[in-house]
Amino acid sequence: MPLVRIDLMEGRSAEQLAAIGEAVQRALVECLNVPARDQFQIVTEYFTGRLIYNSGYLGIERTDDIMIVQILLSSGRSVAQKQAFYARAAELIFQGAAIRPEDVTIVLLENTRADWSFGRGEAQYLTLPRQRWN
Amino acid sequence: MPLVRIDLMEGRSAEQLAAIGEAVQRALVECLNVPARDQFQIVTEYFTGRLIYNSGYLGIERTDDIMIVQILLSSGRSVAQKQAFYARAAELIFQGAAIRPEDVTIVLLENTRADWSFGRGEAQYLTLPRQRWN
């Protein structure tokens, strides 16, 4: 269900991009109750001047390693779950792709179960029993 | 009012991209009460490894023909309208661009009428009478 958009500066290897995607996905599975196979991610790389960020906002030291992870998912996660997710995602991204936690920016965005069609013109989260979400 | 983002793998012809856009727009008009001229779409193509998807989630067989259609629109559509839209969009995309319904993923995202400015610094959905929305 989540649609993940990962925006970062150009210059990563394919391996590092894959490692980032896997780290985000694993944190979603562990902390936000996302099925393991429910992985849909869009990665975009930017030239200088196209991804603009403040390097010191809120006392965090950001560098050009910055990644902005926007995650669209159905509502229903608690604040505590979200906080656990941020911490775990930053940890796994550091372990898997060697990006400092200071450079990991995450934004969540919520919709509802009726807002998803995973193919065949159907709204699977309305029509499929929950046990079959995998 | 909808802002449509269509993400897919690189390699489509200009004609096929246009056909996809037209199919989505027609389904919006037919099923979600969108004015015909209210067409704003952003199409982005990706290299391998930049658009990541699970090929079997929820029992749907996806291929690299996958397209992810994200539609931002004002709230107010019923669940039944959304379901009709998914079915019609998949049908029209297949007819117009020969993309299998299994490869059509759709995500809706809602905001409010106050959240749109269509130019000149005005919030037209607040200031223009509804009869003039076309």
Place this chain on the structure above:
Amino acid sequence: MPLVRIDLMEGRSAEQLAAIGEAVQRALVECLNVPARDQFQIVTEYFTGRLIYNSGYLGIERTDDIMIVQILLSSGRSVAQKQAFYARAAELIFQGAAIRPEDVTIVLLENTRADWSFGRGEAQYLTLPRQRWN
């Protein structure tokens, strides 16, 4: 807190892109109570046929100078604040980058304070006192 996505046709100079970003940010600060340093913007340029728009919807005359500005921010701004923002953003973009107000399309999208992590795996808007947001 806002995540700004600016989509426009290719062909701008680096200076003009920077001027657009600065104009949007200044309007956010002046009208929507955004801290000056809270600047996170993603700029994407498109080839013909990838950014599709209706040139006359709602009686506005749009050209290929069109820019679509999508702003994701926490909820809490009034309708009047949003209207002031649209007007001011269009004015500053015209002054700074010579883009006609007719070509400035703006869309807002809201989430909550719990939905942001600005680095280090923390949800700063929940854990930092408001006086320290800068």
